[in-house]
Amino acid sequence: xxxxxxNKLLREKLVHSRHRSGLDVYIMLKPGYSRQFAIYATQYGxxxxxxxxxxxxxxxxVPDGIAHFLEHKLFEEEEGNVFAEYSKLGAQPNAFTNFNMxxxxxxxxxxxxxxxxxxxxxxxxxxxxDENVEKEKGIIAQEIRMYEDNPYWGVYFNLLRGLYHxxxxxxxxAGTVESIYQIDKETLYECYKTFYHPSNxxxxxxxxxxxxxxxxxxxxxxxxxxxxxxxxxxxRIFPEExxxxxxxxxxxxxxxxxxxxxxGFKDEEDVQDGDRLLDKLIANDIIxxxxxxxxxxxxxxxxxxxxxxxxxxxxxxGERHYGYALMTGQTKDPEKVVAAIFxxxxxxxSQPWEQEHFTRIKKKKMGEYIxxxxxxxxxxxxxxxxxxxxxxxxxxxxxxxxxxxxxIKKEFNELYSKDSSCLSSIMPSA
Amino acid sequence: xxxxxxxYGCIVFKGGEWKLKDIVIENLDKNTNLYVIPDxxxxxxxxxxxxxxxxxxxxxxxALVPAVLKRGCEGYENQKEIGxxxxxxxxxxxxxxxxxxxxxxxxxxxxxxxxxxxxGKDGLLAQAFYFLNRIITKPVLEDSMFREDYVDQEKExxxxxxxxMINDKMQYSMERCIQEMCQGEKYARYALGSVDELSSLDxxxxxxxxxxxxxxxxxxxxxxxxVDPGKVSALxxxxxxxxxxxxxxxxxxxxxxxxxxxxxxxxxxxxxxAKLNIGFRTNVPVNQDEYFPLVLYAGILGGGPHSKLFINVxxxxxxxxxxxxxxxxxxxxxLIGSGIDQKDYEQALExxxxxxxxxxxxxISDMEFTAxxxxxxxxxxxxxxxxxxxxxxxxxxxxxxxxxxLEDFIREIQKVKPEAVVEVSKKVKADTxxxxxxxxxxxxx
Numbered sequence: 116x117x118x119x120x121x122n123k124l125l126r127e128k129l130v131h132s133r134h135r136s137g138l139d140v141y142i143m144l145k146p147g148y149s150r151q152f153a154i155y156a157t158q159y160g161x162x163x164x165x166x167x168x169x170x171x172x173x174x175x176x177v178p179d180g181i182a183h184f185l186e187h188k189l190f191e192e193e194e195g196n197v198f199a200e201y202s203k204l205g206a207q208p209n210a211f212t213n214f215n216m217x218x219x220x221x222x223x224x225x226x227x228x229x230x231x232x233x234x235x236x237x238x239x240x241x242x243x244x245d246e247n248v249e250k251e252k253g254i255i256a257q258e259i260r261m262y263e264d265n266p267y268w269g270v271y272f273n274l275l276r277g278l279y280h281x282x283x284x285x286x287x288x289a290g291t292v293e294s295i296y297q298i299d300k301e302t303l304y305e306c307y308k309t310f311y312h313p314s315n316x317x318x319x320x321x322x323x324x325x326x327x328x329x330x331x332x333x334x335x336x337x338x339x340x341x342x343x344x345x346x347x348x349x350x351r352i353f354p355e356e357x358x359x360x361x362x363x364x365x366x367x368x369x370x371x372x373x374x375x376x377x378x379g380f381k382d383e384e385d386v387q388d389g390d391r392l393l394d395k396l397i398a399n400d401i402i403x404x405x406x407x408x409x410x411x412x413x414x415x416x417x418x419x420x421x422x423x424x425x426x427x428x429x430x431x432x433g434e435r436h437y438g439y440a441l442m443t444g445q446t447k448d449p450e451k452v453v454a455a456i457f458x459x460x461x462x463x464x465s466q467p468w469e470q471e472h473f474t475r476i477k478k479k480k481m482g483e484y485i486x487x488x489x490x491x492x493x494x495x496x497x498x499x500x501x502x503x504x505x506x507x508x509x510x511x512x513x514x515x516x517x518x519x520x521x522x523i524k525k526e527f528n529e530l531y532s533k534d535s536s537c538l539s540s541i542m543p544s545a
Numbered sequence: 546x547x548x549x550x551x552x553y554g555c556i557v558f559k560g561g562e563w564k565l566k567d568i569v570i571e572n573l574d575k576n577t578n579l580y581v582i583p584d585x586x587x588x589x590x591x592x593x594x595x596x597x598x599x600x601x602x603x604x605x606x607x608a609l610v611p612a613v614l615k616r617g618c619e620g621y622e623n624q625k626e627i628g629x630x631x632x633x634x635x636x637x638x639x640x641x642x643x644x645x646x647x648x649x650x651x652x653x654x655x656x657x658x659x660x661x662x663x664x665g666k667d668g669l670l671a672q673a674f675y676f677l678n679r680i681i682t683k684p685v686l687e688d689s690m691f692r693e694d695y696v697d698q699e700k701e702x703x704x705x706x707x708x709x710m711i712n713d714k715m716q717y718s719m720e721r722c723i724q725e726m727c728q729g730e731k732y733a734r735y736a737l738g739s740v741d742e743l744s745s746l747d748x749x750x751x752x753x754x755x756x757x758x759x760x761x762x763x764x765x766x767x768x769x770x771x772v773d774p775g776k777v778s779a780l781x782x783x784x785x786x787x788x789x790x791x792x793x794x795x796x797x798x799x800x801x802x803x804x805x806x807x808x809x810x811x812x813x814x815x816x817x818x819a820k821l822n823i824g825f826r827t828n829v830p831v832n833q834d835e836y837f838p839l840v841l842y843a844g845i846l847g848g849g850p851h852s853k854l855f856i857n858v859x860x861x862x863x864x865x866x867x868x869x870x871x872x873x874x875x876x877x878x879x880l881i882g883s884g885i886d887q888k889d890y891e892q893a894l895e896x897x898x899x900x901x902x903x904x905x906x907x908x909i910s911d912m913e914f915t916a917x918x919x920x921x922x923x924x925x926x927x928x929x930x931x932x933x934x935x936x937x938x939x940x941x942x943x944x945x946x947x948x949x950x951l952e953d954f955i956r957e958i959q960k961v962k963p964e965a966v967v968e969v970s971k972k973v974k975a976d977t978x979x980x981x982x983x984x985x986x987x988x989x990x
Contacts, residue, residue: 147586150927196860199912202851205919224926253863260818261866261884264714370815372708410628418624424702445709475632482635482659485588491930544815
């Protein structure tokens with residue numbers, strides 16, 4: 116079942132095939148590129164800490180940080196380490212875990228099909244022993260310590276703890292040094308069996324490759340594997356999230372030169388539908404640029420007052436069940452910055468921006484989106500994270516074109532207010 | 546084709562154009578070179594104007610100039626006007642930057658503009674060159690000087706950026722290691738300048754330094770994307786309005802060879818994780834043949850998951866999440882970095898030093914060797930897919946006088962024999978062991 120998706124405007128071609136195991140395979144054809152990039156990902160992240168394991172009736176709660184721990188451990192093989200296999204082939208492997216997904220990827224500039232064999236092979240072949248699980252704890256503990264010293268990471272996670280009462284996005288992806296010491300091989304296998312079924316996964320390949328050969332390769336590798344039939348939906352259990360933010364203010368002291376702030380707005384619309392999610396992503400990207408982009412009045416004012424500098428940035432995160440807008444940067448005075456932002460928000464509710472501003476930002480977004488396709492790595496990672504929330508990345512331009520200023524105003528009025536916000540600050544410890 | 550090095554260490558190409566398979570190089574005047582890398586696959590055109598400066602006592606001035614220029618120019622007098630303009634141009638990216646490459650500063654003015662074919666609008670590329678020229682040559686002036694408020698604000702911003710280095714402990718600890726190691730050398734200077742220099746900055750001198758940059762500093766212009774080199778050259782000649790009056794001499798970076806004694810520096814801070822960094826002198830200048838085995842040496846030691854540091858410090862001893870070695874090729878340094886628990890300091894240091902001793906004794910497995918050759922090959926080849934990486938590579942050539950394309954470089958790496966790596970490893974000498982450690986805990990190490 117092969118389907119070719121073409122976007123003439125972008126000049127991009129994509130081949131999609133769904134394997135009988137339920138695995139979605141996408142191949143992005145990129146003639147002229149020297150590298151090949153492949154990413155094999157499962158819809159399983161740190162948020163999935165409570166679920167009903169495959170083949171069982173009752174739900175379990177697993178230690179925080181286990182999805183990330185599992186990511187580390189999959190690289191371990193009975194005969195050594197996957198890194199060695201990749202190294203022989205000259206590929207650069209890596210992996211990451213976020214709130215909603217775990218992904219394994221490599222970059223190669225040759226031996227692509229051999230590398231793909233390695234990727235699909237090791238992710239499908241867990242090998243956990245008491246000894247190798249113990250060994251990893253020291254490594255991950257140092258990874259956690261490294262993040263503890265990172266104020267940009269700290270300001271962000273503190274914000275999420277301020278925005279959310281119970282939703283698991285408030286917990287660190289890697290867990291804590293204490294929680295990872297509770298992880299054992301049995302629980303790892305349980306998580307693996309539940310979430311690493313091909314029907315819960317996707318493979319994205321980008322490069323100057325033969326798509327038919329990739330599809331054949333998957334067929335051969337999964338010939339004896341499970342089928343999608345009867346795989347069923349995974350039952351994930353999320354706590355009921357109370358309305359409103361957990362806290363308006365969160366502050367921590369760290370060894371920093373001057374304060375770092377992150378202002379978040381909690382989106383309470385529980386979105387399930389991919390098309391709606393894409394519209395929200397586009398709308399909020401436009402809003403944030405109109406509100407606080409470099410051509411906005413308030414950016415200019417705050418910059419000249421020395422309250423923000425080029426470290427300022429903003430973004431919107433929209434996932435199934437949760438979303439938030441974020442503005443962050445370094446400042447001499449977090450309270451002053453947010454007071455000015457709140458004033459601006461109130462002002463814009465009664466005196467919206469000019470239509471011309473909206474049109475201009477739309478153009479900017481169009482360019483940003485086209486630019487994304489320069490990078491195989493970024494495109495593939497974006498593609499798969501969108502795919503997992505039923506958003507079709509290649510629909511972006513069409514939806515961007517269609518979005519109206521009225522939709523933007525509505526979204527702006529609903530999400531951006533003092534009441535739905537939290538300010539997280541990192542203050543200098545010395 | 547190749548005439549040799551001129552006084553500031555760049556290659557001069559006589560007769561206008563010098564063609565390689567991947568790149569077209571044109572000498573625009575005695576002090577300005579244009580490098581065009583035409584490649585159809587890119588959807589944007591990446592442009593970078595790079596001025597070369599000696600990392601001399603004016604380094605803080607050099608660092609401040611691009612930040613002031615970024616604030617506005619004739620026609621786009623403030624950030625808001627610039628912001629609007631860039632948005633109109635389908636979100637063209639514009640930025641300035643300062644980097645250290647050996648004992649020189651590179652002042653960069655960069656744009657990334659959407660290829661006109663994708664948005665059906667003509668003139669985006671011409672606009673980009675026009676805009677960059679304005680930024681570089683037509684700043685907003687007041688009484689024949691930079692606007693005072695722009696200078697004051699950018700002084701403050703630059704100071705904050707210098708101080709913010711401490712926020713990233715990995716970067717901070719490495720910079721500190723380099724500063725300690727290169728005390729008294731130009732290379733100890735931080736690319737963004739010094740806070741003390743900023744506080745006593747003379748605005749008149751700032752403008753003089755700016756004039757000196759645009760009239761005399763070597764300039765390399767890079768353009769990467771789906772372009773016609775002839776058209777690009779014409780667009781630049783039409784837009785670039787520089788009065789080049791003299792050639793600014795840039796001395797060669799000094800590679801310290803003698804008087805290397807291992808020393809230890811410990812710094813305390815409010816951190817959870819200790820950073821153990823070690824600085825080495827390679828004694829190998831970048832433009833010598835021994836440089837190729839040196840690249841492999843650093844790869845085998847700490848260039849990825851196949852390397853001795855990754856396997857022995859991380860995988861076998863579980864002491865660190867990261868442990869790497871990398872070269873500062875222009876200055877002849879090798880730097881090792883790792884994040885560890887303070888209590889494991891001695892053990893980690895011992896394991897690291899063992900790996901180095903092992904290579905000197907010739908203990909390099911076939912696997913380690915092949916994997917390193919392959920990893921380096923892959924990252925060089927993969928650079929062809931990133932406009933910024935391509936520019937960095939060819940800017941490196943402009944600095945060192947090398948003339949290898951990426952493929953030439955790969956061929957040189959693949960020719961290296963393990964014996965040559967062992968040989969070069971003996972030249973690499975430990976200089977400074979730097980430890981950033983948490984405040985609490987015992988005083989001795």
